[in-house]
Amino acid sequence: DAGITQSPRHKVTETGTPVTLRCHQTENHRYMYWYRQDPGHGLRLIHYSYGVKDTDKGEVSDGYSVSRSKTEDFLLTLESATSSQTSVYFCAISESLARSYTFGSGTRLTVV
Amino acid sequence: KNEVEQSPQNLTAQEGEFITINCSYSVGISALHWLQQHPGGGIVSLFMLSSGKKKHGRLIATINIQEKHSSLHITASHPRDSAVYICAVKDGETSGSRLTFGEGTQLTVNP
Numbered sequence: 001d002a003g004i005t006q007s008p009r010h011k012v013t014e015t016g017t018p019v020t021l022r023c024h025q026t027e028n029h030r031y032m033y034w035y036r037q038d039p040g041h042g043l044r045l046i047h048y049s050y051g052v053k054d055t056d057k058g059e060v061s062d063g064y065s066v067s068r069s070k071t072e073d074f075l076l077t078l079e080s081a082t083s084s085q086t087s088v089y090f091c092a093i094s095e096s097l098a099r100s101y102t103f104g105s106g107t108r109l110t111v112v
Numbered sequence: 113k114n115e116v117e118q119s120p121q122n123l124t125a126q127e128g129e130f131i132t133i134n135c136s137y138s139v140g141i142s143a144l145h146w147l148q149q150h151p152g153g154g155i156v157s158l159f160m161l162s163s164g165k166k167k168h169g170r171l172i173a174t175i176n177i178q179e180k181h182s183s184l185h186i187t188a189s190h191p192r193d194s195a196v197y198i199c200a201v202k203d204g205e206t207s208g209s210r211l212t213f214g215e216g217t218q219l220t221v222n223p
Contacts, residue, residue, distance in 0.1 A: 042213030090155060097209060103155035
């Protein structure tokens with residue numbers, strides 16, 4: 001697959017703890033996205049980035065923050081994890097707005 | 113009502129059958145994507161289209177902009193086609209443009 005990796009692949013954490021998920025790409029793509037996938041819902045956008053230090057909120061951004069200090073890395077942080085944030089998180093990249101997306105393998109996060 | 117509706121939600125077929133998955137949407141779009149998600153969870157982009165028809169191997173995707181409808185066809189289906197197929201629409205070409213996803217169609221192809 002294209003050069004996009006997510007870490008960790010699985011994580012179990014306790015309510016109230018901070019958690020950071022990492023998305024790393026080697027494609028030099030401008031656009032990066034964080035989605036969550038939950039039963040009964042399609043993938044939903046949390047935050048996205050359109051360049052280094054350029055980020056914006058998606059439809060389910062409450063409780064999440066992101067940072068992109070360099071092209072290849074897009075970090076998603078849960079400042080204080082809650083059980084409602086138990087989900088599978090996917091990162092995606094896109095070269096331009098008119099191109100298709102490449103998805104990472106996902107991170108399964110469980111908040112207990 | 114979701115902006116993107118897929119049908120059927122679940123589909124079981126016998127190997128070799130012709131399969132159709134439908135996607136209807138209610139918003140104006142700049143492009144429509146078809147994605148495949150395998151049991152392991154990884155998501156692969158199959159097609160991105162804004163008009164007409166695209167073909168890749170045994171997969172064909174069509175879109176009718178006027179009717180706000182797209183179909184994904186699989187010819188000569190095979191058990192390895194078993195996956196969740198997801199339709200997603202993009203609402204524009206700006207940085208703020210977003211993909212809105214359907215909930216997916218679970219396809220099982222039996223040998």
